[in-house]
Amino acid sequence: MSTSDISGNGDCLFSEQEFEVIFKEHYANLCSYAYSFMQEQEASEEVVQETFFKLWTNRNTLNIDTSVKAYLYRAVRNASLNVIKHIGIREEYKRYNQEDINLNEQQDSDMADMGELEVVVRRAIEMLPEQRKKVFIMSRYQGLKYREIADSLNISVKTVEGQMSKALIFLRKELSEYLPLILIYLLIGQ
Amino acid sequence: MSLDNKYIDDSILIRFLTGDLDSENRQRVIAWLNESDDNRKRFDSVEAVWVETGKLNPQPIAVDTNRAWSRMSDKIQMQSEIEQIKRRGRSLYDTRKVRTIWGSVAAVLVVVIGFIGIITSQMFPETIMYSNKGNGVISDTIPDGSVITLNSGAVIQYAESDDNERIVKLRGEACFDVVKAREIPFIVDTDAGGVRVLGTKFIVRSVNENRMRVDVERGKVEVYALSSNRMDTITSILTAGESAVVNGSVIKQVKQLPDAFFWVNKRLVFSRTDLREVFRIVANRYGVDVDIKDESIYNLKLTASFRADSAEEIVAIVAETFDLRYYVDSDVIIVELSD
Structure with missing residues (x-):
C-alpha cells in the first residue's frame, strides 16, 4: 500500500497496523537520511525511532498539512539538526551542514517524492x-x-x-x- | 565460447567493479569483454546494477527494520499501558489523596544516558525510558529524587503526569528507594499487578503477565493485583522485612529471602537461619566454595545482617560469633570447630 496519500488536517488517524506499514516502508530510508546529517548510525536510528514514536503518540492531534511521508522527512531533518546543534558532535559536519541547510531542504522534498x-x-x-x-x-x-x-x-x-x-x-x-x-x-x- | 569465459563468472565481474581484482585479472576481464557482444552485455547487466545503486543519495545504511519495529512496538505497548494506569490510577486514588499545592512544577526532564537521553527528553518531556541491557546493575535518580536500581535485563518507563502522580511501568527486576512523597503516591505497575507507596525502599520483580514478587526493606507499601473478574483490584499491605508474590489474582505473603537485596547493595539479612543455609547463600552469592568440616556446625542458628565485599569477611564474623576456626585453601574457605 502507498502511504504518501495518508494526509489530513488534524484528524489524521491510523491504526497500529497502518502505522506498522508506514514504519516499515520508511524506516531504512529515513535512517539513511538522518545519517547524511549525523554520520553516526546509532544516533540516526535513535532520531528516526523518536520521530516515529512522536508521530504515534501525537497521531490524534498532529497537524500534518502535507503527507505523512513529507512530515517524517521534515521531522527527521529538524531532529538531526537539533542533535548536531545540542551535542556538537563532529564539528566539521556541523559546519558542513549549516552551509548546506538550504541544499538539504531541497533534498528533503526530493527524498519525500523520489x-x-x-x-x-x-x-x-x-x-x-x-x-x-x-x-x-x-x-x-x-x-x-x-x-x-x-x-x-x-x-x-x-x-x-x-x-x-x-x-x-x-x-x-x-x-x-x-x-x-x-x-x-x-x-x-x- | 572461449575457455577463458568459463573462469569469468559474475563474482569476478563484481570484483572488477568493486576494485577487488589484481591487475592480471583485470586484464583478463578486459580481454574477455572484447571477445564478444554477449560478454559485453553480460557485463553491462551487472554494471547497470552497480551504477544504479551508486546514484542513491543519501546513501543507504544497513539497518534491521524488523528489529527496529519490534522496539517501536514495545514502546507503543508500554505507552498505552501507562495511559491506562494513569486513567486507572486517577480514579483509584483521587478520593484518598490529600492534595498539597505542589502545583506549578512542570514535568521535570531527566537526562538518561548521554546522547539518547538528550534526544528523548527534548522530544518527550513526559516519558522517560531506562533499560539495563548489560550484565551488571545500574542505578539512577529520577526527577523526584527517588533512586531506581535496575537488575540486568530490567526495563522501566517513567511518566510524570500532569497531576504529579509518579508512575513507573516495570518489566524485570528493580529496586526502588522512594523519596517520602509530597502526598503523591509512587506507583510501580507490572503486567501482573503493582505496588503503591508513599516513601520506602523495596524491590519489585515482574516475572510475567501473571506473576511478580515484592520485597520491602523499609517503610510500608500496598501491593495490588487485578481481581479474577478483572473489574477491580485486590490489595495487601506489606511492611519492612516482608515479601509477597502475586500470582494471577492471588497475593500471597511469603518469607523474605536473606539475599533478596543482595544484587542491589550486597545486603544479606539472616534471622535464626541455620549455618547450612547461611554458607550456602554466601558461597552462591560470592561465587566461592565453603567447606564445612563438622556436621554439628550446620545446625547453629545465625541472626545478623551483612554488607560485605567478600565471602571471607562474612565467614570471619560467623566464625568469631560461634567460636569456630576457618582458613582459606586455594579457592575454598574451610570452616571447622576450634579443637
Whole structure:
C-alpha cells in the first residue's frame, strides 16, 4: 500500500497496523537520511525511532498539512539538526551542514517524492538478508575492500565474495524490469 | 565460447567493479569483454546494477527494520499501558489523596544516558525510558529524587503526569528507594499487578503477565493485583522485612529471602537461619566454595545482617560469633570447630 496519500488536517488517524506499514516502508530510508546529517548510525536510528514514536503518540492531534511521508522527512531533518546543534558532535559536519541547510531542504522534498526507480532500488537493497545487506553497503557505499569487510564482520573473504555475488544477482533480478540493459542480458542469457 | 569465459563468472565481474581484482585479472576481464557482444552485455547487466545503486543519495545504511519495529512496538505497548494506569490510577486514588499545592512544577526532564537521553527528553518531556541491557546493575535518580536500581535485563518507563502522580511501568527486576512523597503516591505497575507507596525502599520483580514478587526493606507499601473478574483490584499491605508474590489474582505473603537485596547493595539479612543455609547463600552469592568440616556446625542458628565485599569477611564474623576456626585453601574457605 502507498502511504504518501495518508494526509489530513488534524484528524489524521491510523491504526497500529497502518502505522506498522508506514514504519516499515520508511524506516531504512529515513535512517539513511538522518545519517547524511549525523554520520553516526546509532544516533540516526535513535532520531528516526523518536520521530516515529512522536508521530504515534501525537497521531490524534498532529497537524500534518502535507503527507505523512513529507512530515517524517521534515521531522527527521529538524531532529538531526537539533542533535548536531545540542551535542556538537563532529564539528566539521556541523559546519558542513549549516552551509548546506538550504541544499538539504531541497533534498528533503526530493527524498519525500523520489522517483520510481530510486524507490525500487532502495526497496530491493532493503530486501537483502541482514548480513548480505551489510556486506553490500560496506562495499558499495563505504568503499571498503573485501578484505576489510571480512575483517570487520569477522567472516572470510570467500563469504564476502559469495554475499556480493548473491546481492548483485538478486538486485539484477529485482531491477530487470526497470533497466533495459539488464533485460537484454536476461533474454539472451536464457 | 572461449575457455577463458568459463573462469569469468559474475563474482569476478563484481570484483572488477568493486576494485577487488589484481591487475592480471583485470586484464583478463578486459580481454574477455572484447571477445564478444554477449560478454559485453553480460557485463553491462551487472554494471547497470552497480551504477544504479551508486546514484542513491543519501546513501543507504544497513539497518534491521524488523528489529527496529519490534522496539517501536514495545514502546507503543508500554505507552498505552501507562495511559491506562494513569486513567486507572486517577480514579483509584483521587478520593484518598490529600492534595498539597505542589502545583506549578512542570514535568521535570531527566537526562538518561548521554546522547539518547538528550534526544528523548527534548522530544518527550513526559516519558522517560531506562533499560539495563548489560550484565551488571545500574542505578539512577529520577526527577523526584527517588533512586531506581535496575537488575540486568530490567526495563522501566517513567511518566510524570500532569497531576504529579509518579508512575513507573516495570518489566524485570528493580529496586526502588522512594523519596517520602509530597502526598503523591509512587506507583510501580507490572503486567501482573503493582505496588503503591508513599516513601520506602523495596524491590519489585515482574516475572510475567501473571506473576511478580515484592520485597520491602523499609517503610510500608500496598501491593495490588487485578481481581479474577478483572473489574477491580485486590490489595495487601506489606511492611519492612516482608515479601509477597502475586500470582494471577492471588497475593500471597511469603518469607523474605536473606539475599533478596543482595544484587542491589550486597545486603544479606539472616534471622535464626541455620549455618547450612547461611554458607550456602554466601558461597552462591560470592561465587566461592565453603567447606564445612563438622556436621554439628550446620545446625547453629545465625541472626545478623551483612554488607560485605567478600565471602571471607562474612565467614570471619560467623566464625568469631560461634567460636569456630576457618582458613582459606586455594579457592575454598574451610570452616571447622576450634579443637
